[in-house]
Amino acid sequence: MQKMDKVQIWGIPSNLPTDKAAVFRSRLLLAYNDIRPLLSEPLPIISIGDIRQKQQPEASPSGEKKSISDPSDIRYLPQEPLYSFKQLILPEETLNAIRNAIELLKVEKTVFDDWGLRTIEPNPRVALNFYGPPGTGKTLAAHAIADYLHKTILIASYAEIESKYHGDGPKNVKAIFAAAEKQDAILFIDEADSLLSKRLLNVTQGSEQAINSMRSQLLICLEQFHGTVIFATNLIENYDKAFETRIQHIAFKMPDIFCREKIWQAHLLPQLPLAPELSCTDLAQAVEDVCGRDIKNAVIRTAVQAAIRHTLITQQDLINTIKNIKAARISVIGNNGNLSQEDKNLLLEKAKQALMHSSATTKEDTHGR
Structure with missing residues (x-):
């Protein structure tokens, strides 16, 4: 039986911020996935961890050392x-x-x-x-x-x-x-x-x-x-x-006014060029029925525009941006929810045809295997 190679990486510093470590780990895995089609069977095992997680392979009752991973973990x-x-x-x-x-x-x-x-x-x-x-x-x-x-x-x-x-x-x-x-x-x-x-x-x-x-x-x-x-x-x-x-x-409900204020505070970082009059309390009151993702996207989009124009981030800029985000979200929901009966029947028929096509394709793939 051909011996399986093992690739183990134990080099991520334990004091590295978790988001940076996750990006590093993710890039290593993506790189591995890119070369997998070029490798011959059996595929090597790859295991990625930080220094503090490093463990010695366990010994089995027979004295043989077990690998930390197996092929199903890849x-x-x-x-x-x-x-x-x-x-x-x-x-x-x-x-x-x-x-x-x-x-x-x-x-x-x-x-x-x-x-x-x-x-x-x-x-x-x-x-x-x-x-x-x-x-x-x-x-x-x-x-x-x-x-x-x-x-x-x-x-x-x-x-x-x-x-x-x-x-x-x-x-x-x-x-x-x-x-x-x-x-x-x-x-x-x-x-x-x-x-x-x-x-x-x-x-x-x-x-x-x-x-x-x-x-x-x-x-x-x-x-x-x-x-x-x-x-x-x-x-x-x-x-x-x-x-x-x-x-x-x-x-998980849409955030109330108190949560919205905290979310605004969490996203408006001190490094941003914020206008002096900006108030997270006022922002939370200005626009209701927005979620954390809406607020995050509003901050990012407004910051990008401020960087392009070389201006401060103002309260009105943030309010205008999040209102646009909310309006776009509601528009999508409304367009999906207020369909005429004729449109509903047409979509239903298309869904049935797609399902039949999917089933037929699956049968062909199964026989082809």
Whole structure:
């Protein structure tokens, strides 16, 4: 059997800021992925960590040393969290719900081992679903939890899990959970609406069967998983009842005036050329129904314009920019939500045709394999 090469990089300084370390790690992984098609089988194992995480390979009972990674880990490597709990600006109710959920990990030994509850729950876990409008801090919160627990975070999305080949979707779900547990990482699955939705009835096509298989595999993985998994979704109405009892749902709402003021303060850094009269309190009051992402984008766009014009960033500039961002967002939602019945029927027909085409393509790909 051909020997598999191992590439291990343990050189990221422990005092490097987490965002810089994450960028460095990401670039190394991208470089590796670029050369993978040129490599012969078996592919080398790559493992990237910082100096403080370096560990010696474990010895097996037979005396042989185990490698830190295995081939199944190559696609799913965790990263250092980009944000901390200090950067998390949410209503106190939401923050308390998050803290209470993750405190389980701190008392696990007492509750499940000393008090014997592991006999009725062999795999205690924290399974959370952050749901709410885009830009309200769901991804930031997942990173903050990983930082709070001093763990890395493994990020995946539904698009990465889904496969055009029948049978690969459930395998991907299983591989992601296995990689997160093995590497003691927080698992964050973004855009998870389709994964948590109700399983389809009266299945007639292979693509529908594949979706049901992924959802069934997810249920199995949740039951067997020992760790923390966080889903991020936009809606909660159409979830499968089987998930309702296994996941704690935490709502992420649009920030109120107090949170908006804190978000403005966090983004208007002292290095920016700010006009003296600028007030975060007034900015929070001036425009309602905007999320943290809207505010971040408003600050960036206004700063770019100020740099081009060689002027200060004024309060009115920021207000005008965020009003435009809000108007564009509402316009998109309105255009999608106020369709005539004729337009709805046309879109439905196009969706059906696309689904049929996708199913046909999948069958061809499957036979071609």
